[in-house]
Amino acid sequence: MMGHTPVLLHESINGLNIKSDGLYVDGTFGCGGHTGEIIKNLETGRLIAIDRDSEAIKNADRLFSGYGEKIIIVKGNFRDISKILDKLDIELVDGMLFDLGVSSPQLDEIERGFSYMHDTMLDMRMDTQDGLTAYDVVNSWPEEKLRGILFEYGEERYSALIARAIVRKRAENPIKTTFDLNAVIISAIPAAARREAQHPSKRCYQALRIAVNDELGSIKGMLDSAPRKLKAGGRLCVISFHSLEDRLVKNAFASLAKGCVCPKDFPVCVCGVEPVLKLITKKPVSPAASELGDNPRSRSAKLRIAERVQ
Numbered sequence: 001m002m003g004h005t006p007v008l009l010h011e012s013i014n015g016l017n018i019k020s021d022g023l024y025v026d027g028t029f030g031c032g033g034h035t036g037e038i039i040k041n042l043e044t045g046r047l048i049a050i051d052r053d054s055e056a057i058k059n060a061d062r063l064f065s066g067y068g069e070k071i072i073i074v075k076g077n078f079r080d081i082s083k084i085l086d087k088l089d090i091e092l093v094d095g096m097l098f099d100l101g102v103s104s105p106q107l108d109e110i111e112r113g114f115s116y117m118h119d120t121m122l123d124m125r126m127d128t129q130d131g132l133t134a135y136d137v138v139n140s141w142p143e144e145k146l147r148g149i150l151f152e153y154g155e156e157r158y159s160a161l162i163a164r165a166i167v168r169k170r171a172e173n174p175i176k177t178t179f180d181l182n183a184v185i186i187s188a189i190p191a192a193a194r195r196e197a198q199h200p201s202k203r204c205y206q207a208l209r210i211a212v213n214d215e216l217g218s219i220k221g222m223l224d225s226a227p228r229k230l231k232a233g234g235r236l237c238v239i240s241f242h243s244l245e246d247r248l249v250k251n252a253f254a255s256l257a258k259g260c261v262c263p264k265d266f267p268v269c270v271c272g273v274e275p276v277l278k279l280i281t282k283k284p285v286s287p288a289a290s291e292l293g294d295n296p297r298s299r300s301a302k303l304r305i306a307e308r309v310q
Contacts, residue, residue: 006033007298008239011285012097013037015237015305021045022094025085027078027222029056030103032063038097039067048072048093050084052127056103077127079221085229092231098222101241101301102126102209114209116201119179124205124212134208138175143167153216153244154207161188162204206242219245223252227276230308235280239303246284246302253277253306280305 012034016024020043026035029051038047049060049071057075064071076084078098085093106126107114113123113134122134137146143163150159165188166175175181182201186194194200210216226236240246259275284302291298 005295006031006037006099007101007295007301008285008287008291008303009033009037011303012099012237012239013041015280015285015303016095016097016235018042019045019094023090024048025050025081025093025096027081027096027098027226028100028103029060029073030099031056031105032060034097034099035060035064035071039064039070042070045094046070046072048074048085048088048090050074050076050078050081052077053103053106054128055105059105077218077221078226079218081222082225082229092229093234094231095235095237096226096230097237097239098226099239100215100219100245101239101297113178114205116178116182116199116205119177121177122175122181122208124209126213130213132212134212135174135176137208137211138166138181139170149211150204150207152207153210154203154205155243156203156207158189158193164188210244216244216248219248220252223248227256227306227308232308232310234308236277236306236308237303238305239301240284241300241302246304249304250284253279253304257306275309277306278309280307 018041022045025048027050029049035049060073110118110120113120124134147159147163150156165184169184185201238249256277257279259273260269261273262269262271281304284304287298
């Protein structure tokens with residue numbers, strides 16, 4: 001139906017432990033692959049499908065128009081999951097799934113500017129109605145701030161050289177397109193780095209995308225609120241695609257599963273903090289070899305699953 005197979009589809013659907021009469025959230029609709037599979041498992045249950053991308057919402061309306069009240073489609077950022085559910089007068093749900101990756105249409109639509117492989121305007125907005133673009137970041141952010149995001153979000157070892165080159169180049173003329181930016185990046189790094197298998201711009205584009213969309217802030221907001229909107233026994237499934245995302249998920253799950261926050265040298269617990277989650281996956285689930293063969297984009301995907309305990 002979707003013409004697209006989402007990453008870790010069966011693993012994430014199994015992880016949700018779906019009840020046919022349950023209430024579920026797909027917090028990142030994307031192309032609708034996860035949504036479609038969840039709905040297949042529902043009889044009297046309902047699904048709330050959320051996406052921040054206006055194009056994804058249009059696609060959702062088209063694909064699932066025949067499902068009536070079985071699906072509620074919401075344009076919004078998953079960081080606001082509590083507000084979204086409160087607005088729908090929904091107190092708690094039976095499960096939530098969040099696929100943190102950039103959707104295939106966003107990568108494949110050249111004009112969105114997510115890819116360094118095509119020459120187009122610097123954009124990178126997941127929601128095209130947002131104000132901040134990659135052009136704004138590249139052409140107006142201070143050198144130190146640029147260096148910081150390239151190093152922290154892109155883990156780019158030549159962040160200082162690249163940030164300096166960007167500032168120097170934009171003083172002459174604005175850096176307007178992806179290929180303009182590629183040229184600056186390539187000119188800034190050592191010759192040996194240009195010959196590496198990975199494209200010289202890959203890490204920088206990841207950093208810019210994260211900054212433009214405040215992706216880590218959105219993930220933190222979701223992890224702060226989503227677990228407490230689950231019913232007891234409800235499952236939270238999160239698919240991440242790089243170490244920064246996975247670290248946030250891992251640490252949040254571990255903290256909520258630990259409970260007690262007393263110092264280690266206290267003989268007894270006096271804080272009274274109880275665990276909120278139980279870890280279903282001690283280690284993240286990775287794609288099977290068959291999926292890697294069919295979808296190379298899945299190679300960095302990691303799925304973590306936790307269950308509400310109270």
